[in-house]
Amino acid sequence: MAFTLPDLPYSHDALAPLGMSRETLEYHHDIHHKAYVDNGNKLIAGTEWEGKAVEDIIRGTYQAGAVAQNGIFNNASQHWNHTQFWEMMGPGENKAMPGELEKALVDAFGSVDKFKEEFAAAGAGQFGSGWAWLVKDKDGSLKVTKTENGVNPLCFGQTALLGCDVWEHSYYIDFRNKRPAYLSNFLDKLVNWENVAARMG
Numbered sequence: 477m478a479f480t481l482p483d484l485p486y487s488h489d490a491l492a493p494l495g496m497s498r499e500t501l502e503y504h505h506d507i508h509h510k511a512y513v514d515n516g517n518k519l520i521a522g523t524e525w526e527g528k529a530v531e532d533i534i535r536g537t538y539q540a541g542a543v544a545q546n547g548i549f550n551n552a553s554q555h556w557n558h559t560q561f562w563e564m565m566g567p568g569e570n571k572a573m574p575g576e577l578e579k580a581l582v583d584a585f586g587s588v589d590k591f592k593e594e595f596a597a598a599g600a601g602q603f604g605s606g607w608a609w610l611v612k613d614k615d616g617s618l619k620v621t622k623t624e625n626g627v628n629p630l631c632f633g634q635t636a637l638l639g640c641d642v643w644e645h646s647y648y649i650d651f652r653n654k655r656p657a658y659l660s661n662f663l664d665k666l667v668n669w670e671n672v673a674a675r676m677g
C-alpha cells in the first residue's frame with residue numbers, strides 16, 4: 477500500500493505550552509514528513525517494494541555499513557520514524573511514567589535521571605542529522621543508541637521504545653542551535669511515557 481501522511485495525534489497547538497510550537501509542527505509534520513511520504517511513493521512506484529509494508533521496505537533496503545543509503549530506504553525510514561515520533565509525544569504537563577517502564581529504566585540504567593542523561597548525550601553527540609533512541613534489543617535488554625540520517629532500530633532487529641529527531645528542522649525554530657536544550661525539554665515535558673511503556677510488549 478502507498479504511504480500516507482498520518483494526522484498528528486493532537487492539534488498543531490497542543491505541544492506549544494511544552495516547548496514545541498505550532499510553527500515547528502507545521503513545518504515538520506505538514507512539510508517535511510509529507511515530503512518523505514510523497515518522495516517515497518514516487519520512488520517505490522513500479523518497483524518490487526510497491527504494496528509492501530513500510531517495515532519490510534526498511535529492513536529490505538537498509539545497507540549495513542554504507543555511509544549513504546538509497547532513496548527508497550531514506551524516505552521509507554523517515555516516514556516510519558516520524559510516524560513513531562508524533563505518537564511518542566503528547567500534550568499535558570506532568571505525564572506520569574508507568575511503573576513497569578520506570579522499573580525497567582532503573583534496572584537498565586541505575587535511575588530514570590541516568591537514562592535521561594545517557595539519552596540526551598546520545599542525541600547531542602550524534603554528529604549531523606539523525607536520531608537518539610531507547611531500544612529493546614534482541615536479548616530483551618534496554619539500550620540507548622544513536623543513528624545517522626534515517627537509520628532506525630528496525631535495521632538492527634531492535635524494538636524502538638523512544639526516538640528523538642535531532643535533525644535541525646526538529647528544533648531550530650524553537651531552540652535555534654541549542655540541541656541539548658531541545659533534548660532535555662523533550663525528555664522532561666514532551667514524551668508520552670504511556671506510549672513508550674506500551675512498546676515494551
Ligand code: MN3
Pocket residue numbers: 504508558641643645646
Ligand atoms: Mn524530522
